[in-house]
Amino acid sequence: MKVDREKATAFVERYGRTWESWDFAGFVDLFKDDVVYVEHPTDETVTGRAQMEAYIRAEHAYQGTATVRMGEPLVDGDHVVAEFWATMTQAEETLIGCLIARLDPTDGRCSQFRQYWFEVPGHPSPFAGWGT
Numbered sequence: 001m002k003v004d005r006e007k008a009t010a011f012v013e014r015y016g017r018t019w020e021s022w023d024f025a026g027f028v029d030l031f032k033d034d035v036v037y038v039e040h041p042t043d044e045t046v047t048g049r050a051q052m053e054a055y056i057r058a059e060h061a062y063q064g065t066a067t068v069r070m071g072e073p074l075v076d077g078d079h080v081v082a083e084f085w086a087t088m089t090q091a092e093e094t095l096i097g098c099l100i101a102r103l104d105p106t107d108g109r110c111s112q113f114r115q116y117w118f119e120v121p122g123h124p125s126p127f128a129g130w131g132t
Contacts, residue, residue, distance in 0.1 A: 001078055007108035008073050008080035011101060016070035016084065022060045028053050031110045038114035064090025071131025078102055083131050084115075087123040094120045 011030060018027040028049050031037065037046040039055065046055045063086075071083035079102055086095040097117025101110045 001105045003075065003078045003080070003103045003105045003108065005073075005075050007105070008075040008103060011080060011103055011108055011110065012070050012073040012082045012099075015082075015099070015101075016068045019056075019086070020066050020068040022056075022066075024053055024056055024060075027056050029109075031113070032104060035110060036112050037110075040115065040117060062091060063088040069126065069131065078105055084117075085126050085130065091119075092122065094123050096120060 014026065014030055017023070018030065031049055031052055033049055035046075035048065035052060037052060037055070039046060044055070046052050065088075067087045069085040071085075073080045073082040079100060081098060081100050083098050084095070087093075088095060095117050096119075097115055099113065099115040102112040103110055
């Protein structure tokens with residue numbers, strides 16, 4: 001099934017906004033009850049919304065204040081892909097990466113999620129053309 005661009009864009013925008021504001025309930029609400037969230041291929045996999053809330057709270061403790069930028073989403077079928085660029089004050093680094101989310105076409109919630117990222121010391125600005 002195909003997810004419409006409006007739902008995919010809303011997911012990406014809310015993902016960035018709830019991450020940046022540490023809106024735990026809003027973040028968890030983006031996902032289906034049985035979501036499988038692969039935080040990074042070499043790190044943890046979170047399964048279900050209860051684990052998701054524990055995960056985002058732990059990220060808040062690690063990252064501190066975050067400034068999150070989300071790139072323009074690419075939509076294909078029920079998948080959305082978007083870059084992200086997040087500066088973290090407590091970690092004194094920038095997280096630069098890409099997410100891939102499978103969305104339910106009926107409600108726009110995510111059932112499968114994975115992201116790939118790397119950390120850069122300090123807070124560099126995005127390069128020209130980033131996120132498009």
